[in-house]
Amino acid sequence: MRVMAQMAMVMNLDKCIGCHTCSVTCKQAWTNRSGTEYIWFNNVETRPGLGYPRTYEDQTKWKGGWELNKNGRMKLKGGGRFKSLVTIFSNPKLPSIDEYYEPWTYDYATLTDAPAQEHTPVARPKSLISGKNMKISWSANWDDDLGGSTETAHRDPMLAKIADKVKFEFEQTFMFYLPRICEHCLNPSCAASCPSGAIYKREEDGIVLVDQDKCRGWRKCVSGCPYKKIYFNHRTGKAEKCTFCFPRIEVGLPTVCAETCVGRLRYIGLMLYDADKVLEAASTEDEHGLYEAQRDVFLDPFDPEVMREAEKAGIARDWIDAAQRSPIYALINTFRVALPLHPEYRTMPMVWYIPPLSPVVDVVQETGEDAEDKGNLFAAIDALRIPVEYLAELFTAGDVAPVDAVLKKLAAMRCYMRDINMGREPDASIPAAVGMSEEEMYDMYRLLAIAKYDERYVIPSAHTEQAHSLEELGTECAVSEYGGGQHDLFGEGSGTPTPIAVENFEMLQDRQTSDSLAGPENKRARVNLLNWDGKGSPPGLFPPKGPDS
Amino acid sequence: MSTFLWVVVPYVCLTVFVLGHAWRYHYDKFGWTTRSSQLYERKLLRIGSPLFHFGMLGVVGGHVIGLLVPRSWTKAVGIGDHLYHVVAVTGGLVAGVMAVVGMAILIYRRRTVGPVFSATTAMDKVMYLFLGAAILLGMWNTIAGSIFTLGGEYNYREGVSVWYRSFLAFQPDAGLMADAPLGFQLHALVAFGLFALWPFTRLVHVFSAPVGYLTRPYIVYRSRDDQQLGSHTPRRGWDRINK
Numbered sequence: 001m002r003v004m005a006q007m008a009m010v011m012n013l014d015k016c017i018g019c020h021t022c023s024v025t026c027k028q029a030w031t032n033r034s035g036t037e038y039i040w041f042n043n044v045e046t047r048p049g050l051g052y053p054r055t056y057e058d059q060t061k062w063k064g065g066w067e068l069n070k071n072g073r074m075k076l077k078g079g080g081r082f083k084s085l086v087t088i089f090s091n092p093k094l095p096s097i098d099e100y101y102e103p104w105t106y107d108y109a110t111l112t113d114a115p116a117q118e119h120t121p122v123a124r125p126k127s128l129i130s131g132k133n134m135k136i137s138w139s140a141n142w143d144d145d146l147g148g149s150t151e152t153a154h155r156d157p158m159l160a161k162i163a164d165k166v167k168f169e170f171e172q173t174f175m176f177y178l179p180r181i182c183e184h185c186l187n188p189s190c191a192a193s194c195p196s197g198a199i200y201k202r203e204e205d206g207i208v209l210v211d212q213d214k215c216r217g218w219r220k221c222v223s224g225c226p227y228k229k230i231y232f233n234h235r236t237g238k239a240e241k242c243t244f245c246f247p248r249i250e251v252g253l254p255t256v257c258a259e260t261c262v263g264r265l266r267y268i269g270l271m272l273y274d275a276d277k278v279l280e281a282a283s284t285e286d287e288h289g290l291y292e293a294q295r296d297v298f299l300d301p302f303d304p305e306v307m308r309e310a311e312k313a314g315i316a317r318d319w320i321d322a323a324q325r326s327p328i329y330a331l332i333n334t335f336r337v338a339l340p341l342h343p344e345y346r347t348m349p350m351v352w353y354i355p356p357l358s359p360v361v362d363v364v365q366e367t368g369e370d371a372e373d374k375g376n377l378f379a380a381i382d383a384l385r386i387p388v389e390y391l392a393e394l395f396t397a398g399d400v401a402p403v404d405a406v407l408k409k410l411a412a413m414r415c416y417m418r419d420i421n422m423g424r425e426p427d428a429s430i431p432a433a434v435g436m437s438e439e440e441m442y443d444m445y446r447l448l449a450i451a452k453y454d455e456r457y458v459i460p461s462a463h464t465e466q467a468h469s470l471e472e473l474g475t476e477c478a479v480s481e482y483g484g485g486q487h488d489l490f491g492e493g494s495g496t497p498t499p500i501a502v503e504n505f506e507m508l509q510d511r512q513t514s515d516s517l518a519g520p521e522n523k524r525a526r527v528n529l530l531n532w533d534g535k536g537s538p539p540g541l542f543p544p545k546g547p548d549s
Numbered sequence: 550m551s552t553f554l555w556v557v558v559p560y561v562c563l564t565v566f567v568l569g570h571a572w573r574y575h576y577d578k579f580g581w582t583t584r585s586s587q588l589y590e591r592k593l594l595r596i597g598s599p600l601f602h603f604g605m606l607g608v609v610g611g612h613v614i615g616l617l618v619p620r621s622w623t624k625a626v627g628i629g630d631h632l633y634h635v636v637a638v639t640g641g642l643v644a645g646v647m648a649v650v651g652m653a654i655l656i657y658r659r660r661t662v663g664p665v666f667s668a669t670t671a672m673d674k675v676m677y678l679f680l681g682a683a684i685l686l687g688m689w690n691t692i693a694g695s696i697f698t699l700g701g702e703y704n705y706r707e708g709v710s711v712w713y714r715s716f717l718a719f720q721p722d723a724g725l726m727a728d729a730p731l732g733f734q735l736h737a738l739v740a741f742g743l744f745a746l747w748p749f750t751r752l753v754h755v756f757s758a759p760v761g762y763l764t765r766p767y768i769v770y771r772s773r774d775d776q777q778l779g780s781h782t783p784r785r786g787w788d789r790i791n792k
Binding site: 094204 | 754
């Protein structure tokens with residue numbers, strides 16, 4: 001047993017309203033630089049839909065992830081090491097900018113510079129790639145809320161697999177949102193595809209990062225990642241990816257996407273896993289077995305044997321505590337309601353999802369029946385095979401049973417809690433029907449419905465003795481705009497980048513967790529409302545009151 | 550004059566080449582990249598880039614054999630002058646034509662595809678000039694000199710190659726180069742100019758050829774290094790206090 005710790009996330013899709021706040025805040029924090037205009041470390045897709053980049057899930061086309069060879073051994077779907085090196089001069093499987101979208105800005109100056117004229121001046125879209133006027137025809141989110149309209153639905157690779165079962169009848173349409181970040185896989189195929197060895201998995205917390213100093217821009221990682229969550233910065237010529245906001249995680253703060261999530265649907269915590277079993281699990285022959293195989297890789301943090309081995313492996317006591325309190329462990333292993341995204345890619349992804357139930361409830365409600373009555377809801381899940389099979393394509397390689405079980409648990413929780421909320425006698429047979437005790441069901445309800453900040457995000461801070469080495473290891477700003485680096489000689493962003501200061505994040509955490517007001521009390525200060533965390537009214541928020549009041 | 554051209558200039562260029570790379574690697578690891586433009590344009594690159602790169606690998610290989618292997622060695626293993634000549638010219642022509650065609654496609658692409666052109670730095674343009682000139686002069690030497698023997702017979706293995714080995718051995722014999730035909734002289738001078746430019750261009754990616762990929766484990770794990778604060782070597786004055 002070789003115990004390793006992994007920072008992981010679970011998203012409860014039932015709660016996602018598709019507001020894109022996570023995408024926007026992430027972009028502001030990480031990819032608001034030139035060269036990264038088209039890059040969204042976090043994006044929210046409407047499913048069914050084409051995704052971003054378009055049809056990225058079609059691995060017969062893009063060849064991302066792993067597959068088993070004839071002997072049942074793992075091999076990169078894009079080809080082995082030798083093939084990779086032979087094709088290095090022009091990567092055959094790299095999505096072009098059109099597959100993402102051509103980023104643009106608007107020529108705002110015309111709005112103010114235009115002379116007085118009969119017609120209102122317009123700001124024309126200008127391409128951020130060529131600088132020319134352009135016609136906007138696609139974006140990261142072009143099919144947002146369309147739910148796979150007739151225009152695009154037939155091109156959704158997941159829908160195509162179950163095409164005989166889904167009819168594109170207007171009455172039968174369904175949709176839900178799928179927020180995606182890097183999966184920080186246990187068996188990352190991006191890292192395996194990198195010829196330079198620049199992509200690495202941090203031993204401490206399993207976060208997968210690109211060493212910007214080692215990346216040579218071969219672009220093999222972009223092809224290797226089946227989720228297409230590694231991007232090529234076309235100005236610096238280096239690969240960039242979601243960093244799991246490691247500078248925040250190191251001081252115990254959740255990622256920006258999780259922190260700003262309006263629906264509070266994201267959970268962050270640690271998982272302990274047995275690194276020796278990863279390869280074996282990923283090589284499970286039956287694709288339907290991959291979900292269970294990955295669950296078997298995770299270790300029970302309450303098992304004394306595991307705790308002993310973890311301490312031997314150098315995992316600090318407070319990290320083991322955090323692993324025990326981890327909401328991720330509860331959702332994946334205790335309640336078993338979270339499922340991995342595309343386990344069939346065999347990368348052992350570590351951002352899991354609770355499949356959405358709401359559309360099912362809505363459909364029952366429309367029939368005039370009581371949507372949250374036990375009998376009706378269970379029957380509805382069985383009857384509504386269409387979404388369940390679609391969900392199964394996303395989360396269990398097409399195996400309907402685990403998705404069915406999760407949806408039934410969520411439905412049972414609604415029925416059970418309804419009785420409690422209505423002041424009726426709770427019905428122990430409801431949890432029993434899905435194999436849970438009443439306590440478990442209530443605990444699950446608490447975690448899913450009312451868990452507070454510190455229950456949703458159980459993030460042990462990196463040890464201070466490690467903090468110096470952990471900071472600034474990974475993707476950093478290409479800061480030529482901010483005075484570092486050189487602009488033209490070797491290409492944008494050359495030179496030494498300015499490191500991310502861990503102090504800033506520590507200050508932010510102090511402020512967010514302190515009991516006192518945000519501003520110094522003895523000074524007349526102006527309040528920056530963007531930084532105000534809503535605690536009390538800091539001095540300076542309102543003008544000083546007059547002497548008579 | 551011949552000492553200046555065939556002793557001073559080459560050694561200055563070699564020094565710049567070596568020190569330049571050391572400096573660039575030390576101070577600009579972040580800028581050390583292929584700076585691929587595949588994201589902008591794919592179809593032309595798909596043809597041009599492999600043609601050019603594989604052609605150049607052949608060209609470099611040919612130069613290594615032609616410059617570093619003495620005539621006496623090939624004779625000793627029974628390869629006569631004629632056989633050697635035929636193999637060298639055929640191989641050189643194939644590789645050279647690949648490189649020239651590939652380069653023509655790439656330069657055409659770079660000039661005509663808007664986003665690619667605007668991502669081209671001044672250094673790139675200078676580099677293209679030298680690289681293109683070196684390749685074209687090399688082709689001229691092969692075609693005009695070795696096939697049609699314009700301007701008389703010249704066996705570079707008795708002249709240029711010997712000078713090059715003497716240059717690498719730090720006992721340069723400038724006379725050998727001064728007697729070489731103009732085409733060879735120009736080719737050598739342009740090539741040395743290119744070597745001097747090399748560390749300051751995107752050509753540095755040649756030295757990142759990822760052959761280590763064939764042997765390293767697939768997944769790289771990295772942990773903290775107690776001796777280093779980050780992946781960057783700390784600047785002067787930012788040393789750790791507690792060792």
